[in-house]
Amino acid sequence: MWYLYGFAMLAGLANAIQPGPNSTLAKASSQPFFAGLVVVVVSGAALLVTGLVSGCLSVPSYEQATQIPWWAWCGGILGTVLTLSQLFIAPKLGAAPCLGTLVTVGVLASIVLDHYGWVGFEVHHATIGRVLGGVLMVAGVALVALF
Template sequence: MWYLYGVVLLAGIANAIQPGQNAALAKGFSQPITAGLVVGITTATTVLVVGLVTGRLSWPSSGGMASIPWWGWFGGVFGGGIVITQLLIAREIGAGAFLGLLVTAGVVTSVLLDHFGWVGFAVHPATPWRILGGILMVGGVALVALF
């Protein structure tokens, strides 16, 4: 189970590197959004290859599809929004500020999602310690962005 934390740490490192890669890709196109299509195609290809190699790729049954909440189908919209933000904004504000804002907004939002059990998450109350952690992240990002 602990190895999963290592995998998430690697994903965090990739999350810090990806905006620079995407911004460099966007710079090579006459329109930066075109780079988003390249990112989407390579993302889909990566998911397909990993799914095929691991044997964890299957289409749900009609009953399974019907049980998915309507909002469950729109995760890709948020992913596309993140990629577009990387393409258009990351280079302008810098890696530290960009990722700091992205992660901090995600953590603060996650505390709310956990507290109320929204979008399928189990309820984890927003304790004073969790709230303090979110506040400290906001303060830390302010320092990274300002200095």
């Protein structure tokens, strides 16, 4: 199970670095939406190659696809919001305040999602420790943004 934390740490590092190249591409090309499309195409190509090389890529059958909840198909739209924030907001706020806000709001929202078991998550109750951790993250982001 420890390797999952390692992969999450790698993803967190990628999340911190990604706005830099994405916003640089947007600025250098003078086309933020072009940069966003490049991000999506390169991500899709990377997923395709990784899926093919690992042998883990398959398409669900029609029957399987019809059993998937409608909201499960919306992740790409949410990814677009993330990409647009990297292109438009990160360059203005800076990497630390932007990512700190993104991660903190994500954790606060995740506490609620876990507590109620919404959008496919297992129930993990919002204990006082989890809520306090979220509050401390808000304080931490405030310090990063102010200084």
